[in-house]
Structure formats: structure tokens, C-alpha cells
Amino acid sequence: MNIYIYIEGAGDEDDIEQLPRQRPGFRSGIRSGKETTTGLRQGFIKFFQNLYDIAGENIKIFIVMCGSRSDAYENFKIALESQPEAFNVLLIDAESPVYSTVTPWEHLRNRTEDHPWILDAVNFEDDWCHLMVQTMEAWFIADIDALREFYGKGLRENIILQGMARNRSVETISKATLKVWLEAATRRTEKKKYHKTRHAPKLLALLNVARVCQASTYCDRLFTTLTARMATSAS
Structure with missing residues (x-):
């Protein structure tokens, strides 16, 4: 089983290599080879170390930094088509308060600032979308x-x-x-x-x-979701 986490944030050349097959006319917003885009991927790999430990040798986890939030969403959608056998996850900033009465997808669709790129996010599983609330x-x-x-x-x-x-x-x-x-x-x-x-x-x-999961409900949700998915895969 493979898990791909498509994250809003600065990427580097390694992230470009991991991007899914792109749709005609779409170009990733990742700018490589510049000091200003050193990339967050190594930091996230360290942050997710517990998940890598649980994954062991049978489950592969890939962290892909995608640049802008709209690019992260686009790459996530492409992954659903090009690698449907994998567990594909979108992780982006919430940017504003998140209310317990709405799902992460609903939160994004309710934000006029994220229109129009998020409006087709329908019929997606809740576990596919995770938020850094309100930002990382x-x-x-x-x-x-x-x-x-x-x-x-x-x-x-x-x-x-x-x-x-x-x-x-x-x-x-x-x-x-x-x-x-x-x-x-x-x-x-x-x-x-x-x-x-x-x-x-x-x-x-x-x-x-x-400590972070205790303070952040949505961070805990991310780790709980991925841990549960790996347990299901191993059973």
C-alpha cells in the first residue's frame, strides 16, 4: 500500500519527481532550484516519523509539497485518477476558523477566497482532506x-x-x-x-x-486517520 500526502507549501526538485501524471494544460506551481523554495518536505518527514515507523517495509508514505493550495488540490485530484490504488490525502491550511458542524471539504467550499478551484470537491471521502488549523x-x-x-x-x-x-x-x-x-x-x-x-x-x-496532537484536534485527526488506514491495510 502507498500513501501520498499532497501538501500546500514550498517544494523542491524531489517533489517535482513525485508529482502524479499531470493533465494537459496544467503546470505545477512548484518552483525548483531556488533558495526561496528550499522545501518543507524534510521537515514533514521528521514530523511524520511515527507514521513511517508504523508503516514499516510494507507501506510506503510519500510527502509531496505542491506549492500553492490550488496546486495541491489539483495534484491531489490527478492522483485520484492516476493512482487510485493508493491512499491519497490533501493537507492544506484552513486559513480561517473551522466549525465542527462542517467537514473539511465543506469548509473549503464555503470560503469564497478559495473559489472557483475548490467548488468541484464533491463526493470525496472526508478522510481524504485534512486541514492545518488555521495555519501550520x-x-x-x-x-x-x-x-x-x-x-x-x-x-x-x-x-x-x-x-x-x-x-x-x-x-x-x-x-x-x-x-x-x-x-x-x-x-x-x-x-x-x-x-x-x-x-x-x-x-x-x-x-x-x-503535544501538537493534544493541542490541535485537526492534527490529531490527521495522525489518527493515517494510523487507522495503515492498520486496515495490514489486517
């Missing part, structure tokens, strides 16, 4: 120890801790607020203020998955 940075503030380890001296973690005390969950914090907190908390460190392209891959690799 929510996972970072869920693990202050990882931030301490990466940024070291000068980290003003109280900015994040005080902000979190006013919110019931890391998933209720807006994208803009997450960015403000991280930049303010890190600007006095040797690595300077938070920079997604340069810092996110290394932060992903340092995260304590159990």
Missing part, C-alpha cells in the same frame, strides 16, 4: 519547547503564552495573529524574527507530535 504556525506555538530549542536565547515566549491564555485552543488563533506572535517573540533571537521559508522546515522536525 498553530502547530509551532503548541510546542514552546521546540521554539526554545530552535531560537535559543532571546526568545520572548511570554508573548505567545500570554496570548494563548486568552484563547481556548491554538486552532482558534487567526493566521495574522499567529504571525504577529511568532515574529514578536523571535525578533530578538540570533536567528532573527520568524521566517516561514527558512525556519519552518527545522521547526517541523523539532515538534513533539503528541
Whole structure:
């Protein structure tokens, strides 16, 4: 069994090699060979290490960074056609609050900002769509120890801790607020203020998955779904 996770975010040349057969007229948004697109894939591989351990030798997990959210969705749809025997998963930012009364697909279709590319996402299984709520940075503030380890001296973690005390969950914090907190908390460190392209891959690799899943319902949903799918495949 193969599991492919198509993720919104910067990719590199290795990701281009893993993209599914493309439809005529479609060109992936991944820009390779540039320093600004170092790629998040290695960080995600570290973050998903527990899943790789469960997979063992019989199940292969492939992480594919796809560039923009619309490109990630397009590559996911192509994969459904070109490799239907695999378990294909889309993982993108929610970008806005997610309500428990709607599925991830419904959340995306309800967002006018994601029209028109998401509107044909109908009759897809719920387990195929997963959200970073509201963005991947929510996972970072869920693990202050990882931030301490990466940024070291000068980290003003109280900015994040005080902000979190006013919110019931890391998933209720807006994208803009997450960015403000991280930049303010890190600007006095040797690595300077938070920079997604340069810092996110290394932060992903340092995260304590159990801690992030406890803080983020949708992150837990992702790991639970993939673990259950592998258990079903092995039985």
C-alpha cells in the first residue's frame, strides 16, 4: 500500500519527481532550484516519523509539497485518477476558523477566497482532506519547547503564552495573529524574527507530535486517520 500526502507549501526538485501524471494544460506551481523554495518536505518527514515507523517495509508514505493550495488540490485530484490504488490525502491550511458542524471539504467550499478551484470537491471521502488549523504556525506555538530549542536565547515566549491564555485552543488563533506572535517573540533571537521559508522546515522536525496532537484536534485527526488506514491495510 502507498500513501501520498499532497501538501500546500514550498517544494523542491524531489517533489517535482513525485508529482502524479499531470493533465494537459496544467503546470505545477512548484518552483525548483531556488533558495526561496528550499522545501518543507524534510521537515514533514521528521514530523511524520511515527507514521513511517508504523508503516514499516510494507507501506510506503510519500510527502509531496505542491506549492500553492490550488496546486495541491489539483495534484491531489490527478492522483485520484492516476493512482487510485493508493491512499491519497490533501493537507492544506484552513486559513480561517473551522466549525465542527462542517467537514473539511465543506469548509473549503464555503470560503469564497478559495473559489472557483475548490467548488468541484464533491463526493470525496472526508478522510481524504485534512486541514492545518488555521495555519501550520498553530502547530509551532503548541510546542514552546521546540521554539526554545530552535531560537535559543532571546526568545520572548511570554508573548505567545500570554496570548494563548486568552484563547481556548491554538486552532482558534487567526493566521495574522499567529504571525504577529511568532515574529514578536523571535525578533530578538540570533536567528532573527520568524521566517516561514527558512525556519519552518527545522521547526517541523523539532515538534513533539503528541503535544501538537493534544493541542490541535485537526492534527490529531490527521495522525489518527493515517494510523487507522495503515492498520486496515495490514489486517
